[in-house]
Amino acid sequence: MNIHGLRLFHHVATTGSFTKAAELMRISQPAVSSQIKKFEQEIGIILFKPHGRGVLLTEFGKELAEKAQNFFAFEKRIEGFIDNHRHGKAGSIHIAATYLPANFLIPKWAATFKAHNEEINLFIHTTNSQGAFDQLKQFKADIAIYGGGVSERPDEIEWEELLEDELWFVVSPTHPLANQCISLQEMVKEPFIMREEGSSTRERLFSLCQTFQVEPPKIALQFNGLNETIHSVMAGYGANFISSLVVREYVENHQLARVFVQDICVKNKIAICTRKNEKKSLLVSNFIDTCKLSLEKTRA
Template identity: 25%
Template sequence: MIRNGDAAMQLQLLEYFQCIARLGNFTKAAQELHIAQPALSKQMARLENEIGTELFIRTGRGIKLTEAGNRLLFHSERILADWEMASRSIKDLGLSGRGYVRLAMYPTFVWYMLPQFLPEFVSCNESIDLEIEQGLSEAVLDWVLGHHMEAGIVTASVSHPQLRELPLHIEEFGLLIPSSHPWSCRDLVPLVELHQQPLILSTLNRWYESFILPLFKQLAIQPQVRLVVHQYDVIKELVRANLGVALIPANAYRMWQRTETSIGSELTLVPIDPPLQRQLLWIERHDRTRSDACQLFLDYMTAYLNTER
């Protein structure tokens, strides 16, 4: 237990410790921290003395953490994150007149949903600063659990005992086809008709592997998967070039309609049967009190998403 010393200095020691643990090398850590290596070694010796045990095992190639070091690393991440969150919460109380929110979101939400309501939110809430990181659900989960982000948006339930989940929005998928395609005038396309059709898939997450592909198998559908790419913007151009059809989020098509005046004459999004949907969820730690700024953002976003249903 750290028993004495200036609190700010103790936090700095933990930051130094985390950097060394991450890089596994005192020299590299000293370079990144812009301090002399002997001074860094002295600070870590002080930390070990105050805790009362060794934190590092020196090896020929660098360092490894002892069991005590690994335990301190776990707690130090929480301590530093709590300190940062506490300082942000104080700002939310009005001591600085500003609020600060750090959020992690699934990429398609950042690309196709966020731009539809974020500009107005920022204009209406000039005292709130936002930091938004994008990542797949696994990364968002890790960031929220590790206190790096106040909350996150994921595409499926994570069912984690430390997290609270709030349903946000049901994301609908449709079939993107060229406007010249024979199906473009139809109100609905049964998925079974995708059998032997040239299909373009996204590698963006495991949702295709865990849901769509098993559904194809259940319906005895074997599309000709001609192309597998990452981003839906690329898929859009491939469909525009008549290289296949694609299952995409309806939110993406709506965003393209807002930004591309010619999209409606070139590409069509047709509903499919059975419908493909996925639930978007807001996740946050049970032991976190939602900041006022974060609550404002959540309320604003929820109100917007309710209009999209």
């Protein structure tokens, strides 16, 4: 297959423009059009269809564009791998992290690592569990740092657990259930404020309800971030199911209150994830070692 033709197609598909693709490749727009036609002839499948004065991807073109994006993302990782080994202390680490570690653990780890590795660039993307694993599997991230349940662990991911914490039900201190001990059936009658679908904690709450055969709660408010959910509960409305790592300080300062649910003790796992059967680069290994050392100092 003509890789140059695939690259041209990739640029046209991602920019949505033959002209912009030509600028990226530093060739003329007619040359791009001509070479795309030759690429279509080579593979025997039409990739674009006319649309007004422009073009749209065909159904096959859309599928090929997704695979080409993964292909060239992998190409960049290979280039980065070579640079890392050539220069030793220079390069980049791309980290996909779920909200819990991204907000409460990684800032300290990243600052500690950068203090001793000034020339290394850290790129941290915060997403939900599925997004973090997808970025790792698609070679868009070197590491995924995950907070959640073990059941969500994909088979193709190497998993190294760093710590665990407990998931708590919390409400406002003025809520009638504050500091009470109740059943799960009573707890889920409350309106809940949670993160979006795809978040690990939300999925685990619904799984808990399924295990104990109770109706899942109504999600009355939904946010994309942890801080928004916390502050909405603090304002006096609804309940939340959340990591103790996130809310312990709020509970100790009486800004939130726990609700003790009978027979329920759910643990959260914080893990560093990499691609299975892939040798870690020196940069990635050094960053993971920094995270572990930071945790050891915290526990000491």
